[in-house]
Amino acid sequence: MMVSKTAVILSPHVENGAKLPTQSIEQFYSLLEACSFNVQLRKLDSEDMSYLALKADIVCIDMCNNHSNATVDKILRMETRLPSIVLLNAPGKGICEKKALMQGIKGVFYTDDRRDIILKGIESITNGESWFKRATLNAVLNDLMASSLQTTNVLPEINPSAMVDSVLTKREWMIVSLVAKGAQNQEIANQLHISVNTVKTHIYSIFRKTKCRNRVELITWSQMARMSA
Template structure:
């Protein structure tokens, strides 16, 4: 499915001049000039405009009561280097509506922290146009856009936290009441939550990797999850429910 097959997204672009995205640790990248950051902003907006999005730009966020008028927020980070700490007001925005960061500098942003904090995606100032377009299309399709290593590291952190803080035996995954899941799907979600990859699941269940993929896609659909991290997070909320 390409972006033209879907309805247009109303998106708000918060520019670098906005005070809303600064904090006490922010500083300006000395390598950027007013001309270069304007060109970078126009470049990104131009690419987003080809992805079936209606864009509104501004140097300040809309009033709190009006923020739901937009389905997506893009925040320009050219002049807002947060020394790897995402400001609280950005985290609050991400909790309310889908939020994406762009023109980021890899040395000034922890993308894993952004992912685990609810940010939907990160684009870097040196990303090639085709990479940006691919990511924008994924965002348009209601997916997240992060580097694969970032996704894997975040998943590893979640699994490590689960191992270090095991749940009581009477609330483990095997005893959870999963709505509308088949017995095989319950088994697979247990294996996914333990960190097993598709090949390992296939070998353990004596099925093909394609069959595993089919079951996992079904799990994504039934749980409204977009990736393994969201699927594991979804499973957590049902652990304490009665049968």
């Protein structure tokens, strides 16, 4: 039996119970439903956080005006466990993706995004991935790597005897290379023609073998492994 997921769309255009206030909201609403979400519409109000009690899997915030920014800031300051926050209808300018990613936002969708791009993004977020431009992901990874290299206690414990190609299989090294380029699980699956679950299994195995705790540590490990080879 499929477990239904819940998504809440917050928009200042929701008035008097209007179900689908704008064409862009209607499109996002229908695509969420296509991904098996139970979708609820709420009026965007930075003073009303009651929708968080719904335990939604995704909260989508319509970024059509400045009130949206205030709501996002307030949500991110809350100490409670947060759902996945997604920004939709973002303008081409005025959104700092790097800042959004570092704050914990799961993805950004723009006003001119095509329907197929939005659907792909929703599916990626549903699979636990983030949805940002590749340049943004690479920039954040580079910043985190630089920070890790300056703070020795966050680096993975490197085993000199593990610095050989035999530690990882050929397929695992291919996945490490793609991770280092900023590829997410779905992108890796597409390139290697395997399922997302298989990618997750490989990454779990890679973390176990290398004693890395996350992708940033894995990238650092792989660079050191290559240099010592």
